[in-house]
Amino acid sequence: MTATHDAVTAAERCTPEFRRDPHAVYAQLRETAPVCPMRPPHGNETYLITRYEHARAALSDPRLSKDMYGAMDAYRRIFGDSSVALDDNMLNSDAPKHTRLRRLVNSAFTPRRVQALGPRIEDIAGTLLDACPAREPFDLLPAFAFPLPIIVLCDLLGVPPQDRSHMQQLSTTVAQTGFSEETKRAQQKAEEDLHAYFTDLIAAKRDRPADDLLSALTAVRDNDGGLSENELVSTAFLLMFAGHKTTAYLIGNAVHHLLSHPAQLRAVRENPELIRPAVEELVRYDGSVESATFRYATEDVEYGGTRIPKGALVQIALSSANRDPLKFDAPDELDVMRPGNAQDAHLGFGHGSHYCLGAPLARLEAQLALTGLFDRFPRMTLADPAGEPRWLQVPFPAFRGLAELPVVLDPAK
Numbered sequence: 001m002t003a004t005h006d007a008v009t010a011a012e013r014c015t016p017e018f019r020r021d022p023h024a025v026y027a028q029l030r031e032t033a034p035v036c037p038m039r040p041p042h043g044n045e046t047y048l049i050t051r052y053e054h055a056r057a058a059l060s061d062p063r064l065s066k067d068m069y070g071a072m073d074a075y076r077r078i079f080g081d082s083s084v085a086l087d088d089n090m091l092n093s094d095a096p097k098h099t100r101l102r103r104l105v106n107s108a109f110t111p112r113r114v115q116a117l118g119p120r121i122e123d124i125a126g127t128l129l130d131a132c133p134a135r136e137p138f139d140l141l142p143a144f145a146f147p148l149p150i151i152v153l154c155d156l157l158g159v160p161p162q163d164r165s166h167m168q169q170l171s172t173t174v175a176q177t178g179f180s181e182e183t184k185r186a187q188q189k190a191e192e193d194l195h196a197y198f199t200d201l202i203a204a205k206r207d208r209p210a211d212d213l214l215s216a217l218t219a220v221r222d223n224d225g226g227l228s229e230n231e232l233v234s235t236a237f238l239l240m241f242a243g244h245k246t247t248a249y250l251i252g253n254a255v256h257h258l259l260s261h262p263a264q265l266r267a268v269r270e271n272p273e274l275i276r277p278a279v280e281e282l283v284r285y286d287g288s289v290e291s292a293t294f295r296y297a298t299e300d301v302e303y304g305g306t307r308i309p310k311g312a313l314v315q316i317a318l319s320s321a322n323r324d325p326l327k328f329d330a331p332d333e334l335d336v337m338r339p340g341n342a343q344d345a346h347l348g349f350g351h352g353s354h355y356c357l358g359a360p361l362a363r364l365e366a367q368l369a370l371t372g373l374f375d376r377f378p379r380m381t382l383a384d385p386a387g388e389p390r391w392l393q394v395p396f397p398a399f400r401g402l403a404e405l406p407v408v409l410d411p412a413k
């Protein structure tokens, strides 16, 4: 077998070696098969794009559609008979519907609303850290990285505090990736529950509007009117789904990599203003969204000399594009002072019309979570600094995150 063939197999089958170090496999694919036909377990003809130049172009190529209604069979093979009602949102649509939905949601999800969450995010981080053991090893993911974004999202949307753990549980079930019937059944049930929950909550917000995003979304209007009932429920679902694990895994990856690169961590601690570029660099270096969501070709298209036939699915490996040496010098090095690492240099939040709507919130959460953690526990270490990190095993490259992150906050001297 050739090295390329091994790399393709590793990527399409998501082998444990690939999950451990996808970057090595991507490096090989970028060199030898940058637009690579794959036969993933869901059985749809799929092409994987790994170079920065192609990835950036593909993310904003109108011939690569995000309108899932146009590729329903493929969609069902991947996600099962998921509650299509919940998917009637901007991420699954093209212009002009996408433009309308995004404009309406943007008019309520304003920069001011995001900035106003800052003090609350600091409070939440502080309260979660209060409850963590200082001297013994524990897993930072369930104690800090996962609850932080879900509490923020509940506050943002206006989900009452007593429903948070229910939300966290439903959101976690929906975001599972797997092809087993059991996983699909559990996902479907959780989606039905979320649908019922948001339908009731939206009715309550209409009756008694409060100062939260869901109330604001019920009121947004443009010349063509507001969001339909179904679009409202689907948008609430999208924000919860898109904003939870993504942020949680980024915080986990960031803590892991900073603790493994003490000089980088020291630089950030000594220069607090470095936290902004540091978060950009951490998103580039090992962001939490490994591949963009599926697109499909509405006509034959060509990338890098490879023809992608009409109807094929396209996966864009953001993690690979972000390590492309043709774009970034020494891409495998974490460098929080990397020159020119502006927010739009890396593709960790996507690119083009579907660029992450929640990026300002995700950035703020990551910056405040890391600052809160390292200011309070400057001596924090990995529980087993010499040990191999355990990365998430997923059946196709979607999230990039740790399965666990054992740390000691304040080791005895």
Ligand code: HEM
Pocket (backbone or CB within 6 Å): 059, 090, 091, 092, 102, 153, 238, 239, 240, 242, 243, 244, 246, 247, 250, 287, 288, 289, 292, 293, 294, 318, 347, 348, 349, 350, 351, 353, 354, 355, 356, 357, 358, 359, 361, 362
């Ligand atoms: C570190 C955290 C996050 C990362 C790495 C991330 C990444 C991404 C990426 C790569 C996309 C584009 C997907 C594609 O083109 O296929 C996206 C879209 C989106 N994200 Fe995020 N995201 C994060 C957090 C959030 C948060 C906190 C929210 C909201 C509360 C959010 C809401 C959205 C929405 C609504 C879209 C769809 C935009 C559209 O279709 O126009 N994300 N995100």
